[in-house]
Amino acid sequence: xxxxxxxxxxxxxxxxxxxxxxxxxxxxxxxxxxxxxxxxxxxxxxxxxxxxxxxxxxxxxxxxxxxxxxxxxxxxxxxxxxxxxxxxxxxxxxxxxxxxxxxxxxxxxxxxxxxxxxxxxxxxxxxxxxxxxxxxxxxxxx
Numbered sequence: 487x488x489x490x491x492x493x494x495x496x497x498x499x500x501x502x503x504x505x506x507x508x509x510x511x512x513x514x515x516x517x518x519x520x521x522x523x524x525x526x527x528x529x530x531x532x533x534x535x536x537x538x539x540x541x542x543x544x545x546x547x548x549x550x551x552x553x554x555x556x557x558x559x560x561x562x563x564x565x566x567x568x569x570x571x572x573x574x575x576x577x578x579x580x581x582x583x584x585x586x587x588x589x590x591x592x593x594x595x596x597x598x599x600x601x602x603x604x605x606x607x608x609x610x611x612x613x614x615x616x617x618x619x620x621x622x623x624x625x626x627x628x
Contacts, residue, residue, distance in 0.1 A: 540586055543599045543613050550626045557590030
């Protein structure tokens with residue numbers, strides 16, 4: 487066996503995998519915010535937490551006779567539907583446009599909601615449900 491002296495690798499060489507991972511992580515985070523995805527993620531987070539926004543819209547829709555005859559009674563909106571939704575809050579967070587998947591016991595569709603914040607609650611300006619299979623649109627509130 488040779489008694490060679492092993493040279494220690496310098497710090498950069500020993501930690502290059504960690505450095506590469508950190509650089510990639512910062513690049514992804516930077517791209518996330520530069521492309522505007524950060525504001526979209528914030529919108530999803532607000533909608534996810536503000537359950538009365540979509541729960542009350544579903545309640546109003548369940549009172550509509552046409553919704554009940556075409557889709558049946560709408561189920562509560564689940565968390566996955568919120569993550570798949572399109573949410574746009576106004577700059578001052580007092581207005582919102584929301585498009586979320588809804589499902590009844592007879593069918594499914596997309597509910598479009600436009601609302602304005604009044605105190606702690608929401609005043610709905612527009613609620614409509616689009617049904618792709620039937621190519622139909624039900625206006626709940628306009």
